[in-house]
Amino acid sequence: MRKDTKGDMVTTDTPNLRDAIEDRILTGALRPGARLDEVSLAQEFGVSRTPIRQALFQLAATGLVEQFPRRGAFVVDTGPARLREMFEVMAELEALCARNAARRASQADLQTLEECHEACRIAADSGDSDTYYYANEAFHDAIRVIGGNGFLHQEIGRLQKRLQAFRRLQLRARARIGASLREHAAILAAIGAGQSAEAADAMRSHVAIQNEQFTDLIATLQRNKSSSAA
Structure with missing residues (x-):
């Protein structure tokens, strides 16, 4: 377990990272169209880029995130x-x-x-x-x-x-x-x-x-x- 930049406890487990990023999308902290920068997220959660990349891949499978070659991952707006x-x-x-x-x-x-x-x-x-x-x-x-x-x-x-x-x-x-x-x-x-x-x-x-x-x-x-x- 680690603390993020807001002082909240987070875990390095990928499912929990996925849930944490998912929550930020649903609560509007990460808005539709926003680019999800792996480096910034890794620093914020105190983990390497690998679990962040895995979490974003899982979120892409849910339709909340869309990934583009050489451009990265972006938040999708489900109407x-x-x-x-x-x-x-x-x-x-x-x-x-x-x-x-x-x-x-x-x-x-x-x-x-x-x-x-x-x-x-x-x-x-x-x-x-x-x-x-x-x-x-x-x-x-x-x-x-x-x-x-x-x-x-x-x-x-x-x-x-x-x-x-x-x-x-x-x-x-x-x-x-x-x-x-x-x-x-x-x-x-x-x-x-x-x-x-x-x-x-x-x-x-x-x-x-x-x-x-x-x-x-x-x-x-x-x-x-x-x-x-x-």
Whole structure:
């Protein structure tokens, strides 16, 4: 662990560097179009350029960063319309996984889901949104595995990379973690009861980001950018 130039503790692990840079993009500290200089970032985080380069490569896979030969990496601006479309597709793909899981889950699978749900509850109690995010992803990934469609799982993985940052940010909204946990309970109950249609509907509602929820996310992103520009 090291301290950055603001006195905050950071780690040299690439996933944590990725999350730290990702946070700066979402909070507007790194604005759309900004060049991400490896040397400056390495100095700021007290690491070599190699983990910074790896973190930027991972962020490029999510669509938050775009890399150009001989020019470097730049922050991408994901517009509201495209963001809504991606969440809409993700909701349908995840709903199909839940539908399959409800038909195919064994007793051992249900035990695994119960354990994942309990891990989410513990993470929720911690009050840390990032801790909950990773427990939440383990819950979702277990359902994808139980669903048994490898191609579907692979496609979700690709889209999940694009949405990861926004799903993390969404969980920072007041009361969202508690609501997410209750939605997990409904999904788990439907899968456990073998109710495929109900499981799909519960998952679709859980993943889809619509109406006030979507408006809140966009407002947060815009507020972050405005605050950074001030």
